[in-house]
Amino acid sequence: MKFTDIEIRACRSDPGQTYSLKDGKAIDFEFLAMRFHTDEGLSIETFGFAGRSALAMGAVSSELLRPFFLGRDPDYREQHWHDYRRFNRAWNFAPSYVYAPYDIACHLAQAQAAGKPLYKHLGAVRDSIPIYGSSLTLPTAEAYAEEAKDLQARGWAAYKLHPPADLEVAFEAHRACREAVGPDFRLMSDPVNNFNLQQNIHFGRMLEELNYYWLEEPMFDECHGSLRSLRDTLKIPIVGGETSENHPAGVAELIGSRAVDIVRGDASWSGGITGLMKTAHLAEAHGMNCEIHTAIYHPLELVNLHCAAAIRNNEFFEVLVPEKLFAIGLKEPIDIRNGHAHLPQKPGLGIELDWDFIDNATLKVF
16 A cells, blocks of 8 residues: 555644644644555545644644655555654755654555554553643633643543732632632643752642642743752652654654653654554553643544553543534534543544545645
C-alpha cells in the first residue's frame, strides 16, 4: 500500500467570542484538515495543529512533508520516522507537530486495513479513561472556582488551572478552587513557565498546603538543572516535557535524571503517535507516568484518547474546557459519561471528520 495523494487544507474556525492566551492576543482557531489516499482505495483523515497560522503551516506541510511521504508505504512508519529525523535536520527544521498528522495517518491506515479501532491495533489496555478539565486563562479567581465546581458536579476526575502570570492572582485562584471543591477533589496547576525557581518554590509550597495533585511546566522544559532543584525541594510531583522537540530523545534527560516526576507528550506536539508511544514506553521503563497533553481540537484529542487507552502508565485524559468550544471537526462527539471518556469501536479513528464543517472553515487547499 502506498500514499498516492495527500490533500492539505488550511482552515480557520470562528469560536464565536474572543479568547486569549497569556500573551493577551485573541485566539483564532486555525488547523489543518488532511486526507490521505492510497493505491488500494483506502482513505485516511486527520487534523493537524497549525499554531496561529494555518496558511503558514499548510505551506510547510505541502512543500516539505507531502513530497517526503508520497509513494511511501504506511506499514513502514517506523522507517519513515527515522528517515524524517535525518531529512528534517538537512536545513528543513519543521516543528514536530507538522510531521504528526503524517505519522498519525500511517497508524490509522494500518488500523483501518486491519479493521480495528486504533487503540486495539496499538494494543489495548482499557476501554475508557478518567477525564479531567483543563482551564483557559480566566479573568478572576472566582471564574476558576466556578469551573472547578461545575466539573466536580458533572463527575469529572479532576480540574487543572492555567493561572495568569501574576503570582498573587495565581495564589488567590488556587485557594479559591480548593475552597470551592473541598479537600478531596483532585486539582492540578499548570502555570506554563510563568515563574522562576525561587517563585516556584514559594508557589509549590502553597500548592502542597492545598493538597494539589501536581505542578506542571513550572519552568521551560529545557531548564533541567532548575527543574531538578525544584523537584528535590518540593514534595508535590513536578510534570514537564510537552514542549520538548524530538520525542523521545528530547525528554530522555528529563526522565533519566529525574528532573521531573511525570513526563508529558501527545500525538500532535510530540511528532505523532510514534513519538508519543516511544516517550510513554521510555517513561514506563523508568517507573514513571506519561500524562498525555491536550491536543486542543477534538479530532486530535480523539487520537490522544486512543493512545491513552494503549498506555498503562497514564492516569487521565485531558480536555480543554469549556469543551464545547473545541469540539469541532467530528461528526459525533467523543463519548464522555460518568467522568470517563469511552473509546469508539469502529475501525481507525472510530468517528468520521465533519467535512461540511471543514469545507466552511477552509481558507486554502494545497
